Amino acid sequence: MRTPEEELARALARYEWVLANVADGIYGLDADGRVEFVNPSAVRITGYPLDEQRTVDQHRLLHHHRLDGSPYPREECPVWQALRTGRTVTAGDEVFWRKDGTPVPVELIAVPTVEDGVVTGVIVSFRDLTERREAEQQAAEIDRLAREASASRALSDRLQEALLTPPPEPDHLHVVVRYQPAGHEALVGGDWYDAFLQPDGATVVAIGDVVGHGSDAAAAMGQLRGLLRALSYDNDEPPAATLSRTDRAAQGLAVGTLATAILARVERHPDVPVSGRRVLRWSNAGHVPPLLLSPDGSSRVLDTRPDLMLGVDPEAPRHDHTVELEPGDTLFLVTDGLVERRGSDLDEGMARLQEALRDLAGEQLDRLLDTILERLVPLAGQDDVAVVAVRAYREDRPRPPEAGPNVLPPGVS
Secondary structure, three states: OOOHHHHHHHHHHHHHHHHHHOOOEEEEEEOOOEEEEEOHHHHHHHOOOHHHOOOOEHHHHHOOEOOOOOEOOHHHOHHHHHHHHOOOEEEEEEEEEOOOOOEEEEEEEEEEEEEOOEEEEEEEEEEEOHHHHHHHHHHHHHHHHHHHHHHHHHHHHHHHHHHOOOOOEOOOEEEEEEEEOOOOOOOOOOEEEEEEEOOOOOEEEEEEEEOOOHHHHHHHHHHHHHHHHHHHHOOOOOHHHHHHHHHHHHHHOOOOOOEEEEEEEEEEOOOOOOOOOEEEEEEEEOOOOOEEEOOOOOEEEOOOOOEOOEOOOOOOOOOOEEEEEOOOOEEEEEOHHHHOOOOOOHHHHHHHHHHHHOOOOOOOHHHHHHHHHHHHOOOOOOOOEEEEEEEEOOOOOOOOHHHOOOEOOOOOO
16 A cells, blocks of 8 residues: 555656657746746757756747747737636647747647646647648648649540541441550640541541650640641642651641651552452551451551651651552551550560450451450550551442441531
């Protein structure tokens, strides 16, 4: 059985242990606001040793100015208000000044000590908010970046709708496109595709990749795609000539960008009755080569020596290439995001694409493209992916139901 004196000593020891080990700073002030005791955390947070604080006016030592540098009158200090009113005062947005002159944000509670109805002092407990404020700032910055990214994605969606338009569906040709953005930044980057009909009935398809990512690449892509589309529409010249004119026009209009591209034209075979046989004529400006899939699942890469990419030398020679496009054949134009992987070259990527297509030749074209993307790009990667697929059908038979209805521009029958 402990004596009252022993119980008191034991209680005092517990209080001293708490004061010495609690993370919050604790001050005991007298009725005039002078420091009577300080716990180790208060010394650590403020940088003032105990002997430099004891008997000193705490407000004058630590609480003399606001964060903006303006003077902090004693009468407005929550600690002084607790001394004057005898009521507990809390404050969540205060600042103490360290010995080295740097501010430390704090929240505090001032509890007056009252003896016989008279306020004899105040106990001030305060918490260093530095880490919390840093976390709040980081959270606010993350929120700002998220809002900016959301706005960028919304803008990119509108750009995608405006620039990456749905393809036409001419009779006996089925054109399907896919665009899958990279897993970062804006939803439209430098990859692009196009498909449209020329007045003579030929179908033009194009694909390209502007160097770079994000909104700048998207803007350059829009300019270059618009130039190529306009220069191709009403002219039945070979694709190589159109690419050359596009390159010269881009230089003259200060569209300063580098880009790879393929421009292809699906034409009826000259001097052959309507039977479904067509000629594919294309020119390649440094782009991933086209691929031709046959109905039996075999495929071949239309691998010719590519010409110089756009934006390097507008006077560089360009060349056209041709291949027969038989009924049931499917042409694929792709960007490198579909076939290139870190640690492997383009040949390996094209071989992967051919292998992925081997059992899909009989699939409806929309399902085929979705399956290819699932197989080769199951997750959004480091680069955008664009694909244009064109399947040819016999012209002496009705358009197959799986190709869907014709979709033609106004005025085209």
